[in-house]
Amino acid sequence: MAFGETETQPQNQTPEVVQAKKHDQNDVDKVSHFTPTICVSDSALKFTNVLYNLTPAELYEHALKYEKGSFITSTGALATQSGAKTGRSPRDKRVVKDATTQDDLWWGKGSPNIEMDEHTFMINRERAVDYLNCLDKVFVNDQFLNWDSENKIKVRIVSARAYHSLFMHNMCIRPTKEELENFGTPDFTIYNAGKFPCNRYTHYMTSSTSVDLHVARKEMVILGTMYAGEMKKGLFSVMHYLMPKRQILSLHSGCNMGKSGDVALFFGLSGTGKTTLSTDHNRYLIGDDEHCWSDKGVSNIEGGCYAKCIDLSREKEPDIWNAIKFGAVLENVAFDDHTRLVNYADKSVTENTRAAYPIEFIPNALIPCVGPHPKNVILLACDAFGVLPPVSKLNLAQTMYHFISGYTALVAGTEDGIKEPTATFSACFGAAFLMLHPTKYAAMLAEKMQMHGATGWLVNTGWSGGSYGSGSRIKLAYTRKIIDAIHSGSLLKTEYKKTKVFGLEIPSEVEGVPSEILDPVNTWSDKNAYNETLMKLAGLFKNNFETFTNYQIGEDNKLTEEMLAAGPHC
Ligand SMILES: Nc1ncnc2c1ncn2[C@@H]1O[C@H](COP(=O)(O)OP(=O)(O)O)[C@@H](O)[C@H]1O
Ligand SMILES: C=C(OP(=O)(O)O)C(=O)O
Numbered sequence: 001m002a003f004g005e006t007e008t009q010p011q012n013q014t015p016e017v018v019q020a021k022k023h024d025q026n027d028v029d030k031v032s033h034f035t036p037t038i039c040v041s042d043s044a045l046k047f048t049n050v051l052y053n054l055t056p057a058e059l060y061e062h063a064l065k066y067e068k069g070s071f072i073t074s075t076g077a078l079a080t081q082s083g084a085k086t087g088r089s090p091r092d093k094r095v096v097k098d099a100t101t102q103d104d105l106w107w108g109k110g111s112p113n114i115e116m117d118e119h120t121f122m123i124n125r126e127r128a129v130d131y132l133n134c135l136d137k138v139f140v141n142d143q144f145l146n147w148d149s150e151n152k153i154k155v156r157i158v159s160a161r162a163y164h165s166l167f168m169h170n171m172c173i174r175p176t177k178e179e180l181e182n183f184g185t186p187d188f189t190i191y192n193a194g195k196f197p198c199n200r201y202t203h204y205m206t207s208s209t210s211v212d213l214h215v216a217r218k219e220m221v222i223l224g225t226m227y228a229g230e231m232k233k234g235l236f237s238v239m240h241y242l243m244p245k246r247q248i249l250s251l252h253s254g255c256n257m258g259k260s261g262d263v264a265l266f267f268g269l270s271g272t273g274k275t276t277l278s279t280d281h282n283r284y285l286i287g288d289d290e291h292c293w294s295d296k297g298v299s300n301i302e303g304g305c306y307a308k309c310i311d312l313s314r315e316k317e318p319d320i321w322n323a324i325k326f327g328a329v330l331e332n333v334a335f336d337d338h339t340r341l342v343n344y345a346d347k348s349v350t351e352n353t354r355a356a357y358p359i360e361f362i363p364n365a366l367i368p369c370v371g372p373h374p375k376n377v378i379l380l381a382c383d384a385f386g387v388l389p390p391v392s393k394l395n396l397a398q399t400m401y402h403f404i405s406g407y408t409a410l411v412a413g414t415e416d417g418i419k420e421p422t423a424t425f426s427a428c429f430g431a432a433f434l435m436l437h438p439t440k441y442a443a444m445l446a447e448k449m450q451m452h453g454a455t456g457w458l459v460n461t462g463w464s465g466g467s468y469g470s471g472s473r474i475k476l477a478y479t480r481k482i483i484d485a486i487h488s489g490s491l492l493k494t495e496y497k498k499t500k501v502f503g504l505e506i507p508s509e510v511e512g513v514p515s516e517i518l519d520p521v522n523t524w525s526d527k528n529a530y531n532e533t534l535m536k537l538a539g540l541f542k543n544n545f546e547t548f549t550n551y552q553i554g555e556d557n558k559l560t561e562e563m564l565a566a567g568p569h570c
């Protein structure tokens with residue numbers, strides 16, 4: 001049977017999969033296959049060679065043999081190129097608006113869900129499926145999402161490249177042999193046509209890239225991009241729909257647990273430190289990026305981590321460094337032709353170089369990746385304006401205000417000299433992946449934090465001593481000390497003072513961190529510039545929050561009022 005047949009069979013019926021045979025030198029490409037049957041689209045009649053849940057070793061062989069730009073690095077990782085796209089394409093993401101989604105989903109201003117109709121989805125779907133069926137072989141991964149065994153989601157990923165299959169092997173939860181034999185019908189399927197573009201004459205298409213989600217069909221189609229993160233984050237969007245329906249909160253956060261069972265969540269936009277700070281030698285890693293918070297506690301959605309590797313150093317991030325070994329996928333990095341030593345400082349392909357590795361490559365990963373209810377909720381912002389304190393303690397209303405704001409400010413192009421930092425506000429620290437209105441997730445978070453007595457913190461992993469250009473990024477070692485003091489509870493015991501404008505509670509001391517940096521005003525030589533920058537940022541926060549002032553958070557009007565008052569005053 002070919003892929004993507006629907007009319008003659010129930011949706012998502014499991015194809016007949018013939019398991020891998022014993023190794024035969026002349027038969028490496030034919031380890032498993034689907035049995036062809038009559039179907040509707042004549043192009044789908046073609047017999048396709050399906051490479052089903054191959055192992056890393058087999059995927060390495062396919063990548064090295066057939067995929068240009070694939071190499072083994074000196075530490076054994078598979079270095080590969082994602083092509084023209086080296087990051088996600090949020091403006092090319094579409095969601096089918098139909099009876100299932102029109103009332104439920106977040107549409108309109110600020111929403112990542114750009115609508116598309118069913119017919120257009122089917123055109124793109126057929127385009128992807130036809131392309132995949134025309135290939136000599138396709139890769140199929142059957143895997144799981146969510147370590148919470150009662151809320152596990154079965155996913156199937158159909159892709160054109162060994163790189164994509166290995167990436168998902170690492171990023172999703174890997175089934176055991178028995179689980180695979182009894183896999184049954186997937187709950188969700190991705191058809192990833194990779195480099196094959198959408199047709200620009202198709203309605204709604206604005207470029208050659210299209211990432212299309214159909215909730216009712218439980219399908220996603222990817223055309224015109226080989227950036228692998230698109231699959232990982234596409235499934236995250238799906239979880240942001242499915243989990244809240246079960247009263248489970250989905251979170252764009254890292255998560256780890258101390259030896260005494262204290263769990264911390266790390267929220268933050270890309271590049272703010274979720275992966276770096278959740279990977280902590282003194283604590284158990286639950287996950288670096290996507291979690292669920294249910295009545296039972298937290299669970300990782302994924303089976304692997306996806307670390308940024310720009311300027312990666314063995315000294316500062318030994319666990320991530322050591323995870324980049326045989327089995328890990330290294331995207332878009334540069335390396336020496338002969339020694340195959342990776343140069344992590346090289347940005348020639350992109351600044352967004354990445355490593356994807358199974359979570360058990362981190363020595364203190366907690367398997368299964370589940371933990372009790374969080375004790376600390378840490379909001380990470382990389383403030384390139386340099387005015388937010390390195391750490392502040394938040395009350396519940398402030399936590400909600402900053403969670404909904406989802407602020408960070410990174411510097412756009414670090415190579416071309418000094419540039420203005422640009423503020424980004426992304427609701428729930430991950431608007432790009434939200435399916436429902438941000439206030440739905442915020443209400444769930446407030447309820448859970450209240451019920452379990454979690455403390456909120458705002459940690460600035462960005463600039464100190466001035467904005468980008470005059471100040472410098474807070475040392476990772478200091479941020480780690482701050483995080484240690486949060487985990488240990490010592491930061492609850494120190495004295496606090498309230499800042500002007502943002503009304504943030506800042507501690508007078510943190511062990512291992514110079515006290516003068518705790519109030520950013522001390523670190524700026526030009527106090528007028530500090531005040532101006534502070535007011536400017538406060539204005540940006542107020543402006544952004546206007547969209548949310550008409551919404552209530554949960555049943556409690558009191559919290560909504562407190563939250564509206566919890567922002568900056570200027
Ligand atoms: N003070 C700091 N705190 C956290 N990360 C820092 C700090 N200074 C520099 N960094 C760097 O910033 C990047 C954070 O990226 P990452 O942890 O991958 O973010 P995320 O997982 O949130 O996308 C890493 O490359 C890290 O080395
Ligand atoms: C993979 C991604 O996540 P992050 O940068 O948060 O690690 C992404 O946003 O594409």
Ligand SMILES: [Ca+2]
Nearest residue numbers: 274275306307
């Ligand atoms: Ca990350």
Ligand SMILES: [Mn+2]
Nearest residue numbers: 252270274289
């Ligand atoms: Mn992330």
